[in-house]
Amino acid sequence: MDPISPWLLNANAALNEAGLKPLFELAANDYGFKIFDQQDSCWLVVSWPGGSRIAFRLAYSPNDTLKISVSEKHGTARLDIACLLGNYEVVVQCPAEGQPVFRYTTTLTPAAPLLFPYWPRDILPLGSAGSDVLANGEVLVRQVGTRSGQLYFKMTRPKAGAVLYLQNLTALADYNEATETSGGDTVGGEWPEIGFALPPTIKNKPLEAGKSYVLSDAFLALSGEVPADEAAMVRQYLDLLAAVYLALPKPITNYIHWPDILQKGLTDLQDSPGCWSQVDGNHYFNAYVCDYATPPEIMVQLAVLLPLLDYVEWNDTQLAVMKKIKQGLPAFYNKDLGTIMRWHPKVADTMEGEEEHKKPMVMDSWYLQHPLLNLSRLALKGDKLAEQLFLDSLEFAIKVAHHFDYNWPVFYKMDTLEVVKAETQPGKGGEKDVPGLYAHVLLQAWELTGKKRYLAEAEKAAQRLRGLGFELFYQANNTSFSAGALLRLYKITKKEVYKELSYLCLANIFKNVSLWDCNYGYGKNFPSFFALFPLNDAPYTAVYEEQEVFCAFHDYLKHAEGQDILPSVRLLLAEYIRFLVDRAVYYYPTMLPKEMLSEEVKTGEVDANLWIALEDMHDGWEKSGEVGQEVYGAGNAFGILPRHYMQVDGQPFIIYTDYPTYGFSPKKHRPAKFKLAGDGRLDCRLMLVRTDKGKMPAFTVTAAGEALQGKKTKEGHLEFMVPGDSEIHINWK
Known part of the structure; x- marks a missing residue:
């Protein structure tokens, strides 16, 4: 038996008393819902069809006796609870017919200024009815830092199924603001002590008497399936997450005029001296504004060049800055090793090695694959210099993959392949998503050359991702590129395993987002709903990884067109993109109050007037920008504009949507036709944006054959809210 606390021991005994009578009971979708009064706690007990049970604490007043009255209407129970703490109001919404999600919301109006030095977790996995033996189970996903307040677990004895619990931490903002606490690390625990616990009020900041505070807003999706293997687990997680997401209150997004943002960013990128260094007669982007101590890196140059290429192809224009970047790329090639290098060879020895990777021959495993991927993208567009650098480096990349048997460490030496750092943390392994990134590189090589050897190599690498579960994620952009590569492998080979592995990568991504808005402290100054963290333990969200994941998700949806893909995947990908287009502008320090910018900067300097994005956005009680102002995150606007604005020749407007689109008709034809990505149960924004x-x-605008009425904005644009997965026709005269 697992060790348990006195609170859990006592609660379990109380809920297993013979003849215990519920205050309220209801059946929905073969599940039973009963509410019990247990002196200092009020519990909701949910029963599976097979008899297994799980209890959720709705209200708590230590060493007290609650006075509870219950009313019910249309499957929603309302509890008014008087106690020494004050007055609780609890609302329990049972699942609608055929839906797996229920919700309970607890609000407290304190009778006195209150501090909470401790609060018990709210989930108790009971055994079968009549048994005081707790259920066996396993937590598969839990909250890390300020990611989603989620808990995904399965109950294995007695065999019951699985639960996805999501605490809507947005609703707790008043509590966090009053007590100066964070929503981070509030959902978790170790089996069987699991669930949400209020963050303790350790700063002597009390709740105000007479003011109402939400203490919990929990959404739960239930399944009677105990996943039998990794593929079943991943599908279940994605489906339950999408079901909860549909029920979750979501913030309102706003239209951001990205053409203006792009021009401001382009001007500062080209003209700001802090963005540039010069080596051996060539110009290179710094990684961070005014970071002159770090030598130029090839990853940085290509991470900016590729989004610029997206923009010039969309706009049919030329940018001199792109030629400047390309001229400096050959200097990164090492003829002796037969590969591109991370650091510029002419100045690599100027590094002082203050960090273990800042040494001339040390390679971070993904830092070799990522530039090769971008060189291959250029090569497939006809760039001969990029093609030569890519193909000349490919054999070295294959040699490294074989040497490490497709299990890459964190750092290794380029000349000897000696491992410098094997694991991210003891026992956690190396960069586990690099096999997928490498598979993407080899798929590009196969597409470029037609050599089947490269396709076989991509398959060998992809197989290394099997069995990694929710530990696959090392870095967000790598994992998202892996997802796209695996979907392509599935389309090429028709082997289901690759589609399932692509879902595994996506599940790892969605495990690392924040499905809540940090509306306390500095967090009130920027939206953070559906933000993505760059590493599985990173304390902040980061612009570069978000921008690349955004592009990778667009690419995934393009490859998924016409394929039998999970509806939950289509929904979640499109919604991440919709919120990114709204949020991404707040990475620019120009959009933020100066008092929330960190005075201490790790790398380079932060210029609050420069349209170069901050790397890092933090929890509301922490200042942002402490890592630096990220030049290699400059692709932000250049990735968004060409993917969300559709041009129409000779007209004073362009077409914008915040969902991805398929099949836009040639820009000279009318009506303009395209199909929206996403899910028809959710709406997205369609704009006819005035350009002069x-x-x-x-205009005549139809969605799925039905005429739409638009709303004129103060800027003269025309705005529509339309269902996802719709076919749109736009005509004008």
């Missing part, structure tokens, strides 16, 4: 001061034409 001329009169806008009269």
Whole structure:
């Protein structure tokens, strides 16, 4: 038996008393819902069809006797609870017919200024009815830091099924603001002590008497399936997460005029001296503004060049800055080793090695694959220099993969392949998603050359991702590129395992997002709903990884067109993109109050007037920008604009959507036609964006054959809210 606390021991005994009578009971979708009064706690006990049970604490007043009255209407129970702490209001919404999600919300109006030095977790996995033996189970996903307040677990004895619990931490903002506490690390625990616990009020900041505070807003999706293997687990997690997401209150997004943002960013990128260094007659981007101590890196140059290429292809224009970047790329090639290098060879020895990777011959495993991926993208567009650098480096990359048997460490030496750092943390392994990134590189090589050897190599690497479960994620962009590569492998080979592995990568991504808005402290100044963390233990979200994941998700949806893909995947990918387009502008320090910018900067300097994005956005009680102002995150706007704005020749407007689109008709034809990604149960924004001061034409806009009425904005744009997965026709005269 697992060790348990006195609180859990006592609660379990109380809920197993013979003849215990519920205050309220209801059946929904073959599940039973009963509410019990147990002196100092009020519990909701949910029963599976097979008899297994789990209890959720709705309200608590230590060493007290609750006075509870219950009313019910249309499957929703309301509890009014008087106690020494004050007055609770609890609302329990049972699942609608055919839906797996229920919700309970607890609000407290304190009778006196209150501090909470301790609060028990709210989930108790009971055994079968009549048994005081707790259920066996396993937590598969839990909250880390300020990611989603989620808990995904299965109950294995008695055999019951699985639960996805999501605490809507957005609703707790008043509690966090009053007590100066964070929503981070509030959902978790060790079996069987699991669930949500209020963050303790250790700063002597009390709740105000007479003011109402939400103490819990929990959404739960239930399944009667105990996943039998990794693929079943991943599918279940994605489906339950999407079901909860549909029920979750979501913030309102706003239209951001990205053409203006892009021009400001392009001007500062080209003209700000802090963005550039010069080596051996060539110009290179710094990794961070005013970071002159670090030598130029090839990853940085290509991470900016590729989004610029997306933009010039969309706009049919030329940018001199792109030629400047390309001229410096050959200097990164090492003829002796037969590969591109991370650091510029001419100045690599100027590093002082203050960090273990800042040494001339030390390679971070993904830092070799990522530039090769971007060189291959250039090569497939006809760039001969990129093709030569890519193909000339490919054999070295294959040699490294074989040497490590497709299990890459964190750092190794380029000349000897000696491991410098094997694991991210003791027992955690190396960079586990690099096999997927490498598979992407080899798929590009196969597409470029037609050599089947490269396709076989991609398959060998992809197989290394099997069995990694929710520990696959090392870095967000690597994992998202892996997902796309695996989907492509599935389409090429028709082997289901690769589609399932692509879902595994995506599940790891969605495990590392924050499905809540940090509306306390500095967090009130920027939206953070559906933000993505760059590493599985990173304390902040980061612009570069978010921008690349955004592009990778677009690519995934493009490859998924016409394929039998999980509806939950289509929904979650499109929604991440929709919120990123709204949030990403707040990475620019120009959009933030200066008092929330860190005075101490790890790398380079932060110029609050420069349209270069901060690397890092933090919890509301921490200042942002402490890592630096990230030049290699400059692709932000250049990735968004060409993917979300559709041009129409000779007209005073462009078409914008915040969902991805498929099949936009040629820009000279009318009506303009395209299909929206996403899910028809959710809406996205469609805009006809005015581009000059001329009169806008009269429009006819239809979605799925039905005429739509737009709303005119103060800027003269025309705005529509339309269901995802719709076919849109736009005509004008």
